[in-house]
Amino acid sequence: xxxxxxxxxxxxxxxxxxxxxxxxxxxxxxxxxxxxxxxxxxxxxxxxxxxxxxxxxxxxxxxxxxxxxxxxxxxxxxxxxxxxxxxxxxxxxxxxxxxxxxxxxxxxxxxxxxxxxxxxxxxxxxxxxxxxxxxxxxxxxxxxxxxxxxxxxxxxxxxxxxxxxxxxxxxxxxxxxxxxxxxxxxxxxxxxxxxxxxxxxxxxxxxxxxxxxxxxxxxxxxxxxxxxxxxxxxxxxxxxxxxxxxxxxxxxxxxxxxxxxxxxxxxxxxxxxxxxxxxxxxxxxxxxxxxxxxxxxxxxxxxxxxxxxxxxxxxxxxxxxxxxxxxxxxxxxxxxxxxxxxxxxxxxxxxxxxxxxxxxxxxxxxxxxxxxxxxxxxxxxxxxxxxxxxxxx
Numbered sequence: 378x379x380x381x382x383x384x385x386x387x388x389x390x391x392x393x394x395x396x397x398x399x400x401x402x403x404x405x406x407x408x409x410x411x412x413x414x415x416x417x418x419x420x421x422x423x424x425x426x427x428x429x430x431x432x433x434x435x436x437x438x439x440x441x442x443x444x445x446x447x448x449x450x451x452x453x454x455x456x457x458x459x460x461x462x463x464x465x466x467x468x469x470x471x472x473x474x475x476x477x478x479x480x481x482x483x484x485x486x487x488x489x490x491x492x493x494x495x496x497x498x499x500x501x502x503x504x505x506x507x508x509x510x511x512x513x514x515x516x517x518x519x520x521x522x523x524x525x526x527x528x529x530x531x532x533x534x535x536x537x538x539x540x541x542x543x544x545x546x547x548x549x550x551x552x553x554x555x556x557x558x559x560x561x562x563x564x565x566x567x568x569x570x571x572x573x574x575x576x577x578x579x580x581x582x583x584x585x586x587x588x589x590x591x592x593x594x595x596x597x598x599x600x601x602x603x604x605x606x607x608x609x610x611x612x613x614x615x616x617x618x619x620x621x622x623x624x625x626x627x628x629x630x631x632x633x634x635x636x637x638x639x640x641x642x643x644x645x646x647x648x649x650x651x652x653x654x655x656x657x658x659x660x661x662x663x664x665x666x667x668x669x670x671x672x673x674x675x676x677x678x679x680x681x682x683x684x685x686x687x688x689x690x691x692x693x694x695x696x697x698x699x700x701x702x703x704x705x706x707x708x709x710x711x712x713x714x715x716x717x718x719x720x721x722x723x724x725x726x727x728x729x730x731x732x733x734x735x736x737x738x739x740x741x742x743x744x745x746x747x748x749x750x751x752x753x754x755x756x757x758x759x760x761x762x763x764x765x766x767x768x769x770x
Contacts, residue, residue: 407620410613414621415628418595422629425598431590437640439579439691453499453531453538455479456489463509465550469520472546473502478538499525500535565734576645577731578700581662581723582691583637584630588666589673589687592626596674597683605766615763619671619756626667627660634659647731654730662723665748668755669719675762694720703736712737719751 457470473479479500484492486503493501501523505511511518522539526532548555599605608618638659641647649655670687677683697714698704698721704712715721716737722744725737735741 407614407617410617411621411624414608414613414618415625418622418625419628421595421598422591422625425594431586437637439582439695453479453535454497455481455500455502455535456484456492456498457481458486458489458501458503459483460486460506461504461508465509465512466504468550469504469508469542469546472549473538473542475545476538476541478534478541493523493525496525496527499528499531500539502539565732569732573645573647575700576641576647577727578695578698578724580637580641580659581698581720581727582695583633584659584662584723585666585694585720586687586691587630587633588626588663588668589670589690590684591629592622592667592670593674593677593683593687594670594680595622595625596671597678597680600678601680609763609767615760615767618763619668619759622671622759623664623667623756626670627663630663630667634663641731649731650733651730655727658723658726658730661745661748661752662726665719665723665752665755668752668759672755672759672762675759675766694718697721698724699736705736705738716747719748722748722751 455473457473459466459470470481470483474481489498489501492498503521505518505520508518508520520539522535524532524535544555548558552558596605599608638655642649673686674683677686697711698718699715704715704721704725707715721737725735725739725744726741726748728734728736729741729744735744737744739747
């Protein structure tokens with residue numbers, strides 16, 4: 378017969394000072410019981426290395442896949458055939474590179490044509506032999522551009538970039554011939570590259586996966602092994618049981634935070650403008666997602682279903698919550714949907730900690746309060762699930 382789990386705190390001297398129904402002795406018993414539950418879950422988590430491996434590798438896989446996706450659509454592969462090697466021809470190629478839409482390689486006409494026919498180029502640009510002479514003589518000049526329009530997105534980028542290249546060329550070389558000039562005023566002191574922007578959202582998803590998988594698996598495992606019934610009969614409150622499982626997940630998730638931060642800061646190159654804020658937001662997010670995992674695990678009671686749902690939730694929430702662009706750039710309906718999930722607020726706070734901007738229309742303190750509110754809701758749901766299970770058993 379399996380022995381009952383003993384979660385009773387060790388007896389000690391009672392402290393008389395109290396506040397209402399809570400005394401310092403009660404707080405001590407709560408902490409001892411919570412730590413006993415957390416320690417038990419820590420031992421189980423360390424024994425199941427596959428779950429630990431998933432929490433560390435899945436975020437890195439997401440980061441690699443999305444980075445490859447971003448790189449694939451970043452710049453259109455473009456060959457430039459220079460039939461004129463004069464000063465202005467070279468300046469036009471330089472203007473094309475400043476359009477930030479072409480990955481330019483200067484090729485011979487035969488090599489460029491072969492690559493275009495093989496489908497490895499989006500754009501083939503030919504600078505005519507009389508380019509410099511016509512530009513100096515103020516005569517019209519035609520630049521031939523062949524565009525592989527198989528992909529509409531890359532095609533539109535190439536078309537817009539060609540027009541922009543002409544404008545850049547004339548504004549830099551013949552500014553007196555351009556009657557309209559633009560003056561750019563940036564909202565922030567520096568630009569954020571696409572992959573570093575994606576990496577911050579991936580960091581939040583890593584915390585979500587850690588919380589849902591670790592906390593959820595710990596709760597579901599108790600049901601599958603039958604030990605949850607013993608915990609429900611033990612002399613501990615539902616609050617203690619929930620807090621113990623959240624604490625265990627929080628401790629197990631700390632190495633995951635360290636690994637993801639190292640990848641984002643060292644390898645991706647995202648330097649935080651407020652590192653203490655980064656740590657605070659990461660810890661708060663992990664607590665919130667751990668509470669969500671406990672609530673989900675207590676409700677599902679099965680590890681297989683929980684794993685499937687956790688993985689299925691990650692990608693849709695990632696795309697909905699502002700992965701590719703600030704949510705404030707989207708329609709009101711998309712903003713409304715994004716604000717229904719805590720992932721959105723966590724992404725906003727991580728971006729604020731790293732880059733110093735707020736990517737939604739809410740003040741920064743409101744985003745913090747919303748994330749905290751979701752954590753409290755998840756704790757209440759987990760507590761309710763435990764209480765209902767106690768009644769049922």
